[in-house]
Amino acid sequence: MIHAPPPAGPGRGMLVATYNVHRGRPPAGLFRPEGIARVIAEIRPDLIALQEAQHYLRPDRAMLDEDILAREAGLRSLRLPDRPGEQGWRSNLVLVRRDAAVLRPPLGLRIGGMEPRGAILAELDLGWGPFRLIATHFSLGASRRKRQAEALLAAMEAGAGSSLPTLLMGDLNEWRAGGSALGVLEPVFGTSPQVPTFPGFRPFLALDRIMGHPAGMVTGLRAHDTPLARRASDHLPLTARVSLPAPR
Incomplete structure (x- = not known):
């Protein structure tokens, strides 16, 4: 069994x-969500932020076993207050340490696009x-990705805690530096360093990103490339270390 992570520490x-x-x-294969849980436990x-982690037609049907995630990875889902019966929001799912402090109830953001796309915004303290x-x-179309990035920046600026350090993460479906969405977000x-994560069995496209504001928060970006991860999904997970700036 893989044990839960150690508690937060200043170092x-x-x-x-x-x-x-x-x-x-x-x-290539059948529905096997237990493989996803094992990769997360690795x-x-x-x-961790997950994408395509809900059934499109049955969002009230949990895709991942939360008992396994709690036992083997020490994580719980960050549920939206207005959707307590759903693990996530528009196929996005956020899992956090069980001892995480939720400072403001998470919000589900609609960001447009033909696909069921969205974002989860939350204010947290993990120690x-x-x-x-x-x-x-984000969506597949470049013009839609650009508008979606603009919508996220607007939500970030409108938040009551607008001065908080911000961690942006997910599948941006964008691999060109300065292209559509990244052209909006990079200022x-x-x-963001390009770390190939797609396709999982032989990655060469950097579709997934972990970005921080202010600069210098995010370091050590790498793909979690293991035999299990190559079999579990068509993406590899992207991991990073985050060091928050000292409060002003």
Whole structure:
């Protein structure tokens, strides 16, 4: 059995991850969400944002076994107050340490697009201080991705805690530096290193991102490339360490 992660400590930055779980299906195969849970347990993150983690037609039907996630990874789902019967929001799901403090109830953001896309915005403290999380999944079309990035920046600026450090993570479906969505986000979050995560069995496209504001928060970006991860989804998870700036 893989044990729960150790408690937060001042000498260790948060370990975070983002992972498109392909609706619980391997690159070629049947619905096997238990493989996703095992990959998450391998990583043992303090926080992970998942995409394609809900049944499109039955969002009230949980895709992942929360008892297994709690037992083997020490994580719980961050549910929206107005949707307590759903694990996530528009296929996004955020899992956090069981001892995480939720400073403001998470919000589900509609960001447009023909696909069921959206974002989860939350204010959290996992033991290193307060920060804002934006977990999202962008569309396939470049013009839609640009508008979705603009919508997220507007939500970030409108928040009551607008001065909080912000962690943006998810599948942005964008691999070109300065292209559509990244062209909107990079003036605020800086240029994100390109770490290939897609396709999982032989990655060469950097579709997934972990970005921080202010600069310098996010370090150690890497793909979680293991035999299990290559079989579980068509994306590899992207992981990083996050060190929050000292409060002003």
